[in-house]
Amino acid sequence: MRIAFYAPLKPLDHPVPSGDRLMARLLVTALKRAGHDVDIAARLRSRVGDGNAMRQMQLAELGGKMARRLLRRYETGFLPRPDIWFTYHLYYKASDWIGPLVAAELGIPYIICEASHAPKRANGPWAASHRAVEQALKQASAVFCPNRADMECLAPVTGASKLHFLPPFADISAWQNADELPARRGDESSKPVELISVAMMRPGDKLQSFAVLADALAALPFALQHNWRLTLVGDGPARADVAQLFGRFAAGQVVFAGQCDAAQTRAYLAQADLCVWPAINEAYGMALLEAQAAGLPVLAGDSGGVGGIVRDGETGWLVPVGDSAAFAWRLAGCLENAAALQIAGQKAAFNALAHHDISSAASMLDRVIANVLASHGSALKNEAGDENDAG
Numbered sequence: 151m152r153i154a155f156y157a158p159l160k161p162l163d164h165p166v167p168s169g170d171r172l173m174a175r176l177l178v179t180a181l182k183r184a185g186h187d188v189d190i191a192a193r194l195r196s197r198v199g200d201g202n203a204m205r206q207m208q209l210a211e212l213g214g215k216m217a218r219r220l221l222r223r224y225e226t227g228f229l230p231r232p233d234i235w236f237t238y239h240l241y242y243k244a245s246d247w248i249g250p251l252v253a254a255e256l257g258i259p260y261i262i263c264e265a266s267h268a269p270k271r272a273n274g275p276w277a278a279s280h281r282a283v284e285q286a287l288k289q290a291s292a293v294f295c296p297n298r299a300d301m302e303c304l305a306p307v308t309g310a311s312k313l314h315f316l317p318p319f320a321d322i323s324a325w326q327n328a329d330e331l332p333a334r335r336g337d338e339s340s341k342p343v344e345l346i347s348v349a350m351m352r353p354g355d356k357l358q359s360f361a362v363l364a365d366a367l368a369a370l371p372f373a374l375q376h377n378w379r380l381t382l383v384g385d386g387p388a389r390a391d392v393a394q395l396f397g398r399f400a401a402g403q404v405v406f407a408g409q410c411d412a413a414q415t416r417a418y419l420a421q422a423d424l425c426v427w428p429a430i431n432e433a434y435g436m437a438l439l440e441a442q443a444a445g446l447p448v449l450a451g452d453s454g455g456v457g458g459i460v461r462d463g464e465t466g467w468l469v470p471v472g473d474s475a476a477f478a479w480r481l482a483g484c485l486e487n488a489a490a491l492q493i494a495g496q497k498a499a500f501n502a503l504a505h506h507d508i509s510s511a512a513s514m515l516d517r518v519i520a521n522v523l524a525s526h527g528s529a530l531k532n533e534a535g536d537e538n539d540a541g
Contacts, residue, residue, distance in 0.1 A: 151519065153181055154191035154220075154232035154252070159244040161193040167409070168350060169436040173296070174238045176319065177263060177515075180508050181236070184516035189232065191252070192216055197244040201275025210278065213247020220248070221255055234258055234519065237286070240265040245282035250289050259522045262286065263294040263316065264433075267303045291522045294515070297434050297455030314518050318434045318459055319511040322503045325416060325443035342379045343485050346422040346446070348415060348437040351386035355431040358472075360388075362428035362451070364395040366477035374485050376400070380426070383418055385409040419444040423491050424484055429453045430472055442466070443502040447494035449480060459506070465498035 157174040164171055181188050194216060198205050223229040235253040237246045240262055253260035265287060271280040287293065287307045294316040295301050301313050347363065350356055367380070382392070385408050396404040407418060419425075425441035425448045432438075434455035438448050442459070448466035450456050451473075462468040467484070469476040484491060 151233040151523065152187045152189065152230055153519075154235045154249075155181070155188050155238070156191045156235070156246065156249055157238045158194065158196040158246050158248075159239045159241075160197075161195060162190060163193070164195075169433075170239060172436050173264070173318075176321070176508060176511075177236075177238055179321070180319070180512040180515055183508065183512040184519075186516075186519070187230075189230070191220060191232070191235070192248050194248065195244075196247060196279075198276070198279060199243060203275060203278060206276070206278040209245075210247050210282070214251060217248045217251035217255075220252055224252075224256065231256065232258060233523065234261055236261045236263070238263045240283050240286060242266075242268050242271040242276045242280045242283055245279040246286050247282060250282075250286050254289065259291040259526050260286070260289050261292045261294075261519070261522065262290045264296055264300075265293055265304060266300050267307050269303075291526065292518050294518070296458075298458055299454055314514070316511060316514060317506055318436065318439055318455070319506045319508050320436065320439050320443055320502075322443045322507040324412070325419075325440050326445070326499060326503065342377055343424060343488060343491070344422045345378050345380040345424050345426050346383065346418060346441070347380065347425070347427050348383040348419075348441065349427060350384050351382075351388045351392045353388050353391075356386075357388045357391055359428040359430045359432075359451070360392045360395055362430065362472060362474045362477060363426060364398070365474035366428075366481055368398060369475060369478035370482055370485070374482055376403075377485050379403055379405070381405045381407055381418055381422065383407045383410050383415055415440070416444060419446055422446055423488065423495075424449060425466075426481065427451070428472065428474075428477060429456050432456055434459055439502060439506055442495075442498035443506070445495045445499040447484075447491055447498050449477070449484060451477070461497075461501060465494055465501050 155178055160170050162174050178188050196209050224231045235249045235258060237249045240246055250260055284307060290308060292312050292314060293308055294314050296316050296318045298315055304313055419441055425446045427450050429435055429451040432453045438450055439459050441448055442465055448460045450460055450468060451471035452468040453471040457468060460466040460468055467480050469480050
């Protein structure tokens, strides 16, 4: 099948790395592995972060023009006609002004992966985008949900039968193939426990998570104050603020690795013992999944869909989100029991491969898409029969 793919929040070729860009790329890869042809239908970024009503109107108009241009290209054969339109990540700040129009005009199924519905935005500054998201959800033939927490709010709009839980996924083998990298702590129980966080440094929830982490480290018992070293992988506009948060610790105890590519990140993960991240307002956390794929247990805040990735007490530990005291208490237990970290890390790697590999996602995507197309074909036949009967 030929799939027209669109990511309105952040295009696949956006220069700034993020979990959202990564997930969009992974979805395209998974769809291709399932045997589908995937075309990037549009690169319009529809995010309106400040609720500017005029900007939403401009995007709606621009989206309509782009939809009409795509339809002309499909009709003339300039572009191959898709069998399905697939949009990744819809919410009130980033709606799809293109896909629903194209799918309706072509008479093809419209599918969404990752969406949220916020009724409280119906009358606020994002009202126009909220309505567009709501209409897209009603039109959708299927909605994949990497975060189970979203499904309760989506069901009244879409109907529960159209919702499909899609566990967050990655190319797990790529993160586990680290034979050439240095081994972890082994029997060196006297050396500091190597902690790692992988996150963008930007204002808002990310900076708040860094603040909770810094406070938790400062709250550790005196005997454990020098029993750890933290590597921060990532960069961004709030780097100076993050550096200030961790300036209270001894020189060399917190290492700023900067922005790293996948190979560099794997190297840092291979030398770490525990991934730590407070995860404030985290949807699910791709970095947490990649850490577990690399054999690291995770200590994280129990936010959003993080519990769908981290199995508390098995592949890592979850604490109340934003609670630095609870984070410090659990972290102290981790620092005192390196053997438990190794066992949890092994379970994390096994769980990632068994339940979060891209091959499993490709199979599920393909199965649901096949069912959608079959149902859509039956509906078209029934409509044609009704028209013939009426004639």
